[in-house]
Amino acid sequence: MRVRVRFSKNGPIRFISHRDVARIFERALRAAGVAVAYSEGFSPRPRISFGLALSVGFESDAEYLDVVVAAPVDLEALPGRLTAALPDGLAVEAATPVAPGTLSLQQAIVCCEWEIEVLNLTEAALARSVTALLEHRHVMLERERKGKQTTVDVRPALLSLNVTGPTADGVRLAATLSTDLVTIRPDEVISLLGHDARLGRARRLKQWTMADGQRLEPLAAAALRRETTHVRDLGPPGSPAAQTAAAGR
Amino acid sequence: MTRAAQVTGGGDRATVWPALERLLPQVQKPARYIGGEGGRCAKAPDPALVSWLFVYPDTYEIGLPNQGLQILYEIINERPDGRADRAYAPWTDLEKLMRANNIPLFSVEHHTPAHAFDVLAFNLSAELTYTNLLNCIDLAGVPVRSRDRYGDDPLVIVGGHCTYNPEPIADFVDVVVLGDGEEPVGEITDVIAGFLSSGSSDRTGLLRELSQLDGVYVPSMYNVVYDGPRLVGIEPRFPDVPGVIRKRTVSDLADWPYPKNQLVPLTEVVHDRLSVEVFRGCTRGCRFCQAGMITRPVRERPADQIRTMVAEGLQRSGYDEVTLTSLSTADFSGVEDVVTGIMNDADGCGVGPLSVSLPSLRVDAFGVDIAAQIQRGRRTGLTFAPEAGTWRMRQVINKLISEDDLYSAVEAAYSQGWKRMKLYFLTGLPSETDEDTLGIAELGRNCVEIGRRYTNRASTTVSVGGFVPKPFTPFQWFGQNTVSELQRKINLLKDATRRAHGVNLKWHDPKATLAEGITARGDRRLGAVIEDVWRRGGTFQEWSEHFDLDLWLGAMERAGLSIEWYVYRHRTEDEVLPWDHLDAGLHKDFLWTDWMDALEEVGLPDCRWTPCYDCGACTGYGIEHVVASASPPAGGSQGTPGPRRPGTGIPVRLGASR
Structure with a gap:
């Protein structure tokens, strides 16, 4: 049975890496007595797959993992049992069985909502920068990938940006950023908001999948019966995204 | 570290977390x-509690797993009158930010400043961390030289294997603990608790009181006398200060089931x-191995407690x-039962x-059988440590493994599905010839050849380290090989393995071997060198990206000290060694006889199952080997199971003839 779990990562533990979180969950599952299924082979590995990586230093209310269990587990009790086995700052909020045929987290997530703290800009200045940025039809961003400079138009990844008020040290920016096809990270958003803007705290609030043209929370997506779903907006048939999605099923 | 100072200095105890948290995204x-x-x-x-900060003077990743530190951390925290936190050396990027923002060294539990503790206790496992010891003391806001510390400065206490020659760092530490720390940390806490409740501020009086404890060495209570470059003696300054400090030994590990809550990072x-x-302990008697010598005798934990x-x-x-x-875990007398039980x-x-x-695995098929039984989950590569390339050389170092032992182990490993082996060797050993050095390459090539019978992907990593003679070993009198000699030997091996497909040669930088040699057997005059290297930015010398031999050579020259004198010359039987006032349990004449035996290529079998050689480790302390079984484990105390084949016999010198 595959189980999908939602968890949060807050406080000082935000400084550990994605790999660290993976190792911690492997240990917590064992300490909680959950019988995780293992891969076959010379070096058997527990069958746990994580969703999108969360950068070191970012907090989140909505992280996900899928785990294949070898024996039935009490899903109602699972969040409490796992949270008790997890270090301070990591907490499992909910768990649900994954219906057969559900897309993997990596394939299914299309966008994330963020709360980003912007330092060094006034609220008014940030609002002006955001408005100006969104007026552009193309926003070119330079990235280094494997030592190579590339330029990407990240405008399609900026689904929404709204200034929502002050924080203790700066201004709060609510952002919805695509993770599908064209992606952008919160620190890259800051780099587009002018010379002075600095990133403060950043927290992922939600991750979304798509079903029937509607945004759907990943646990809800896992619970859906497959024959009625995967009407994810895949673009024209034969496009790379459509092929990936088809392969995933 | 007076109680009054601590109470009035309450602001110091505040956490540095808010300031630190802002810097962490940058590191x-x-x-x-x-x-x-x-x-x-x-x-x-x-x-109200005696507070210890246990510091490992290297990065968190290296320091956190240290078992010695974790054991003492728990023992102090279990005491109603004590508490302990931990700290590690910040990496250079954070150190720069800490200094710029006036953030002192801090504990990872509460992010409390280090100078708010009564004791800064360092684990010293490697000589090249000495400059980090100074850096951590300095980052704590404490004077680096013990003579400059006053009233409310914490006591700087060190323990660990390096402290069997603490003289190079004697000027920077207040107290040295020799041997097993489980008991002395409690006794030291008692003395400090009494001192704090007395309201006294007589730091010298406190140190003098601590110097009376068994296994506790207070360097400032001793005068060092030199005659030119030669050390004449290290003498107590007061009649109540002991002339010889004996190491502490826990007699029964069953009494100390620590760590009970191993840290999970x-x-x-x-x-x-x-x-x-x-x-704890080892009696195989490998002559290069300081750990094996200073931790005698063998004390086994009961099998059911292990489970x-x-x-x-x-x-x-x-x-x-x-x-x-x-x-040497495969030598544990009940190892098969324990493993099966687990x-x-x-x-x-x-x-x-x-x-x-x-x-590390015992070099024989028995060792591999155990490995096959226990690595049911993830399988890593297998590591063996023959240490030398020829049987002659292995007799000199008393690592009595025959080539048959090694090849049967390697064969067993490849035949059971392993594809990678790692072999550890030392070069620069006493009496080593080029034939001995080249024997290392030969063994590596033969192992790959055996592996090819089972898999085309067979490979063997041959890892070669330069030998550094250590105090309290039979090789403590041996003059270390020069950098150029070690480099020449490594070049021989590079040539010999260049065309050997599947043999991967790795070697330790001979320059780092020299720096380790400078600090390993130095006397108190080395303190100026360590401080000089540190003041010129030479921290993290264990890390190749930070190691800089020129800093060490320059510091030696500025201090007027000779590398030849401290590292390269052979020491003589009659000379006073900088650690002669310390007692690791081994008679000096036992070590000297063993050194002579080495040069005569005479091996000495494990004393757990042979007559006593009277090394001193048991008799001097009224303790014995604690082994669950009076007979050697399957395979004998060394080598292949069953009777020895002709031609592989070990020349035995009977203990009784001594």
């Missing part, structure tokens, strides 16, 4: 600094698994791997496969 691996480990003890700061560290110490510690530790931590630690216990839990690992 590599910020998880090093957040604490939060499973198993940590978070006793709140309380001026949030981020990856070097030994990321459960560790259970199965015995309990493993089962509880796995349950609590969620680890799927446990290491049974000791200097595997059965784990199978009963149903939470996935368990791997048991041994820090």
Whole structure:
């Protein structure tokens, strides 16, 4: 049975890496007595797959993992049992069985909502920068990938940006950023908001999948019966995204 | 460290976390600094308690798994009158930011400034961390030289294997603990508690009182006399200060089932698994091995206690791997039963496969059989340590492994599915010839050839380190090979393995070997050199990207000290050694006789199952080897199971003839 779990990562533990979180969950599952299924082979590995990586230093209310269990587990009790086995700052909020045929987290997530703290800009200045940025039809961003400079138009990844008020040290920016096809990270958003803007705290609030043209929370997506779903907006048939999605099923 | 000073200095005790938190996004691996480990003890700061800060003077990843530090951390925290936190050396990026923002060295539990503790206790496992010791003391806001410390400065206490020659760092530390720390930390806490409650501010009086404790050495209570470059003696300054300091030895490990709550880090560290110490000490008698000499005698933990510690530790931590630690775990008298018991216990839990690992394998088929039995989960490569390339050389160093032993082990490993072996060797050993050096390449090539019978991907990593003679070993009188001689030997091996497909040669930088040699057997005059290297920025000298031999050579020259004198010359039988006032349990004449035996290529079998050689480790302390079995484990105390084949016999010199 595959189980999908939602968890949060807050406080000082935000400084550990994605790999660290993976190792911690492997240990917590064992300490909680959950019988995780293992891969076959010379070096058997527990069958746990994580969703999108969360950068070191970012907090989140909505992280996900899928785990294949070898024996039935009490899903109602699972969040409490796992949270008790997890270090301070990591907490499992909910768990649900994954219906057969559900897309993997990596394939299914299309966008994330963020709360980003912007330092060094006034609220008014940030609002002006955001408005100006969104007026552009193309926003070119330079990235280094494997030592190579590339330029990407990240405008399609900026689904929404709204200034929502002050924080203790700066201004709060609510952002919805695509993770599908064209992606952008919160620190890259800051780099587009002018010379002075600095990133403060950043927290992922939600991750979304798509079903029937509607945004759907990943646990809800896992619970859906497959024959009625995967009407994810895949673009024209034969496009790379459509092929990936088809392969995933 | 007077109580009054602490109370009035309450502001110092505040956490540095808010300031630190703002800096962490700017540094590599910020998880090093957040604490939060499973198993940590978070006793709140309380001026009524004697407070220890245990510091490992290297990075968090290296320091966190250190078992010695974890054991003492728990013992202090269990005391109603004590509390302990931990700290690690910040990496250079954070150090720069800390200095710029006036953030002192801090504990990872409460992010309390280091100078708010009564004791800064350092574990010294490697000589090249000495400059980090100074850096950590300085980052704590404490004067680096002990003579400059006053009233409310913490006591700087050091322990660990390096402290068997503490003279190079004697000027920087207040107290040295020799040997097993379990008992002395409690006795030291008692003395400090009495001192604090007396309201006294007589630091010298406190140090003098501490110098009376067994196993405790207070360098400032001794005068050092030189005659030119020669050391004449190290004498107590007061009649009540002991002339010889004897190491402490825990007689029964069963009394010390620590760590009970091994720390489970949030981020990856070097030994990321459960560790259970199965015995302390080793009597194989490898002559290059300081650890084997200074930790005698053998003290085994009872098998049922090991099983309990493993089962509880796995349950609590969620680890799927446990290491049974000791200097030679396959020699544990009940190793097969213990391993089988652990595997059965784990199978009963149903939470996935368990791997048991041994820090180094015995070089024979028996060792590999155990490895095959225990690595049911993830399989790593196998590591063997023949240490030298020829039988002649292995007799000199008393590592009595025949080539048949090694090849049968390698064959067993490849035939059971392993594809990678790692072999450890030393070069620069006493009486080593080029034939001995080239024997290393020969062994590597032959191992790959054996592996090819089983897999085309067979490979063997040959890892070669330069030998550094250490105090309290039979080789303490030996003049270390020069950098150019070590480099020449490495070049010989490079040439000999260049065309050997499947043999991967790795070697330790001979320059670092020299720096280690400078500090390993130096006297108190080396303090100026260590301070000089540190003041010129020479921290993290264990790290190749920071190591700089020129700093050491320059510092030696500025101090007017000769590398030839301290490192390269052979020492003489009659000369006073800088550690002669310390007693590691070994008679000096035993070590000298063993040194002479080495040069005559005479091996000395393990004394657990042969007559006593009277090394001093047992008799001087009224203790004995604690072994569960009076007969050697399967395979004998060394080498292949069964009777020895003709031609591989070990020349034995009977203990009784001594």
